Amino acid sequence: MCAPAREGRALPYCLAAAALAAAAAAPLGTGLLARSRCPPGFEEASDEGRSFGAWHVHTRRSDGRGTDGDVARAAREAGLQFAVLADHNVDPLPPRRVEGVLLVDAVEVSAPSGHVVALGVTRAPAPEERGTVLRWVHRGGGEAYLAHPTHPARGWRDDAAALSADGAEALSLDTGLHLLRTPARLVPALLAYPLAPDAVLQAALAPDPGAFALVRRMREMGSPGIRLCAVDAHGFPPYERMFRTVRLELNLALPRDPAEAARALRRAIAEGSGLCRVAGAGERAPEPDADGVSIWTAPGLLHGTRQAVATFPLRAP
Ligand SMILES: [Zn+2]
């Protein structure tokens, strides 16, 4: 574990793990062990007054591979305190704690214009309600966040309607993995994955200027313009590995009661009180740009360098 779910701090544990590994293992194994347990960029985080979690996870209730228990265990091992599940078009279950991890159900709605993560709704919309899904969510008192809006196959296709959403996934690991499927990118990724899986997943999280521009336009139209970072995890690559790659860090200590915790979590996201962090940059993350996005020059998969997102606040400054 890099950061235990409810107790202690990440830093001492990671240092201890790294020191143990350094003392005990062969040089190659040491590097890999230390890297896989404490992804650079996450090890400095303290959980005081903050909560770490995964946004947009699928379970067997739709097309994911794992149960609630599988997701919760993976989240706990990755040092997370919550996961927002977003199964496709199924009624949400009440908020609950599983293995000490808060699970909050959203609904990923398949609408004619694209996918929407609806948070705070009590049921999934009927097929005939999906055509006006953003209005439907708002009428039901929830928030509507566009899922993977720039995905080449499953992106959002109605620019005008997009502006009334509460925000969008400005970074989507699932979209990034989809974009790796060109021969020029796939071959290095497949070669590198067995040795450095974290680096491959991080490479899939390249900056997505189109998604950030979309959220900027939303804000200009009066939307809160929340920018989320989604794992969109289905269980392969394994949940835990994806949870270690990108996460939400909310500025709140989660209340013990699941229903109360879910309300606080919703509020923190809607207010943009927190940030997204991609593992890898650590202390090398440069100063954020005017949009609040910190982008660093990361090592390439096999050689050279690439641009990678380090952090950004859920709400642009
Ligand atoms: Zn989707």
Ligand SMILES: [Zn+2]
């Ligand atoms: Zn999804």
